[in-house]
Amino acid sequence: MTSHIRRAYDIRIEEGVIAPDPAQGQALTALERLEEDLGRRGLFGSVPEVRGVYLWGPPGRGKSMLMDLFHAASPEPRKRRAHFHAFMARVHDLVRQWREGDAKTRRRVFDTHRGDDPIPPVASLIASEARLLCFDELQVTDIADAMILGRLFEALFERKVVVAITSNRAPDDLYKNGINRQLFTPFIDILKARCDVVETAGARDWRRDRMSGSPVWFQPLDASTRRGFEVLWSDLKGGEPEAPAHLAVLGREVVVERTAGSLARATFEELCDRPLGPQDYLAVAERFHTLFLAEVPTLGPGNHHEARRLVTLIDALYEAKTRLVVLADAAPEALYPEGVGAFEFERTVSRLNEMQSQSWLTHERG
The missing domain is CATH 3.40.50 (Rossmann fold)
Known part of the structure; x- marks a missing residue:
C-alpha cells in the first residue's frame, strides 16, 4: 500500500508544484519507514520505541518541503511541527517557569511540583502534548541551548517521543567550535543512536x-x-x-x-x-x-x-x-x-x- 507521504509527494509532482528529484529518494524512503513504524503497536497495544529521522544537507534541497509533507500526511494524531529555534525558546521559558514558580504554579503548568531539576517535568509536559516532534532547521549556536539539549532529548526519548529533524549540518558538525563543546557531544551521540541520519545533498538547489x-x-x-x-x-x-x-x-x-x-x-x-x-x-x-x-x-x-x-x-x-x-x-x-x-x-x-x-x-x- 502506498504510504501517505509518498501519495502526497506524487500528487505534488502531478500538480506541477514540485519537480521530481532523485536526490530526495533516500529521504522519502526514510520518512516512509518512519510513518510505518509510528503505526505499529506492541503487545497488548503498547507503544514501541521508534527510531526517528535526521535529514541534513545544503539549503534548497527540499528538506523542509519533505518535512511539511510528512507532518501533514502522518496519521499519528499527537504530532507537532516547529522551527527548532521556536521550540528551544519555549523550552527555556518552561525551565524559567519551573524555577520561578511556586508549588501551585508548577502544578497548574506541569501537573506536578516536586523536585529541583526542571528537565524531567519539562520533558513530561512536551511528551504529553506530542508523540511525534518535527523540527526544521536544527542548528545550535547558543551555549544555553547546547548545555541542556543532551539531557532534554534523553528525557524525551525515555518518554518514547519520536523526532523528525532537518538541518543544514551533519550531526557531528553541530555546535562546531562552540564553547564547552565536550558537554554538547552527548546530544550528538543520542541523536545518532536514536535517528536514521540521511544526507540530502542533491546537485540542485x-x-x-x-x-x-x-x-x-x-x-x-x-x-x-x-x-x-x-x-x-x-x-x-x-x-x-x-x-x-x-x-x-x-x-x-x-x-x-x-x-x-x-x-x-x-x-x-x-x-x-x-x-x-x-x-x-x-x-x-x-x-x-x-x-x-x-x-x-x-x-x-x-x-x-x-x-x-x-x-x-x-x-x-x-x-x-x-x-x-x-x-x-x-x-x-x-x-x-x-x-x-x-x-x-x-x-x-x-x-x-x-x-x-x-x-x-x-x-x-x-
Missing part, C-alpha cells in the same frame, strides 16, 4: 535556481511588481506554512511575523521604522537564508533615521550572505538621494546592486 531565473528587485510600487513579488514568494516557500519567528536578542524578543523555514518576509516599516539596531538585524540575517523586504519607499532628509537603519540592515544581510528580494518605490540609486548620511548610503547602493547579481544569488551560504 531549487530555491537558488528559481531566484536566479527571476528579478529580485521589483520597482515601482504598482500592481504588476507586487504581483511578481508575491509570485516569487509563493514559489520559494512552496506549500510550506507561514509562522511567526521569535528571535531572542540581548534579553529582548524580535518577532518576524511571516516566515517559512529559512525564508522571512517583512515590510520596510516593520524593520526600519521601528527602533531596531545592529544586533537585531544580525539575528535576522543569521536566522534566515533569504529575506523578502516589501514596501521600501523613497526616502528624504526627514527619513534619515530610517535610512540609517536600512544601511545597518543591508550591512548585516551582506556580511551573512543572506539573499534579498525587494519590493521598492525606486531603484537603489534613487532610494535616498539627499539627507544626512546620503553620501555613505552610496555604499549601500553598491551592495544592493551586487546582491541582485547572479554570482550573489547562486553562492552557497555557509
Whole structure:
C-alpha cells in the first residue's frame, strides 16, 4: 500500500508544484519507514520505541518541503511541527517557569511540583502534548541551548517521543567550535543512536535556481511588481506554512511575523521604522537564508533615521550572505538621494546592486 507521504509527494509532482528529484529518494524512503513504524503497536497495544529521522544537507534541497509533507500526511494524531529555534525558546521559558514558580504554579503548568531539576517535568509536559516532534532547521549556536539539549532529548526519548529533524549540518558538525563543546557531544551521540541520519545533498538547489531565473528587485510600487513579488514568494516557500519567528536578542524578543523555514518576509516599516539596531538585524540575517523586504519607499532628509537603519540592515544581510528580494518605490540609486548620511548610503547602493547579481544569488551560504 502506498504510504501517505509518498501519495502526497506524487500528487505534488502531478500538480506541477514540485519537480521530481532523485536526490530526495533516500529521504522519502526514510520518512516512509518512519510513518510505518509510528503505526505499529506492541503487545497488548503498547507503544514501541521508534527510531526517528535526521535529514541534513545544503539549503534548497527540499528538506523542509519533505518535512511539511510528512507532518501533514502522518496519521499519528499527537504530532507537532516547529522551527527548532521556536521550540528551544519555549523550552527555556518552561525551565524559567519551573524555577520561578511556586508549588501551585508548577502544578497548574506541569501537573506536578516536586523536585529541583526542571528537565524531567519539562520533558513530561512536551511528551504529553506530542508523540511525534518535527523540527526544521536544527542548528545550535547558543551555549544555553547546547548545555541542556543532551539531557532534554534523553528525557524525551525515555518518554518514547519520536523526532523528525532537518538541518543544514551533519550531526557531528553541530555546535562546531562552540564553547564547552565536550558537554554538547552527548546530544550528538543520542541523536545518532536514536535517528536514521540521511544526507540530502542533491546537485540542485531549487530555491537558488528559481531566484536566479527571476528579478529580485521589483520597482515601482504598482500592481504588476507586487504581483511578481508575491509570485516569487509563493514559489520559494512552496506549500510550506507561514509562522511567526521569535528571535531572542540581548534579553529582548524580535518577532518576524511571516516566515517559512529559512525564508522571512517583512515590510520596510516593520524593520526600519521601528527602533531596531545592529544586533537585531544580525539575528535576522543569521536566522534566515533569504529575506523578502516589501514596501521600501523613497526616502528624504526627514527619513534619515530610517535610512540609517536600512544601511545597518543591508550591512548585516551582506556580511551573512543572506539573499534579498525587494519590493521598492525606486531603484537603489534613487532610494535616498539627499539627507544626512546620503553620501555613505552610496555604499549601500553598491551592495544592493551586487546582491541582485547572479554570482550573489547562486553562492552557497555557509
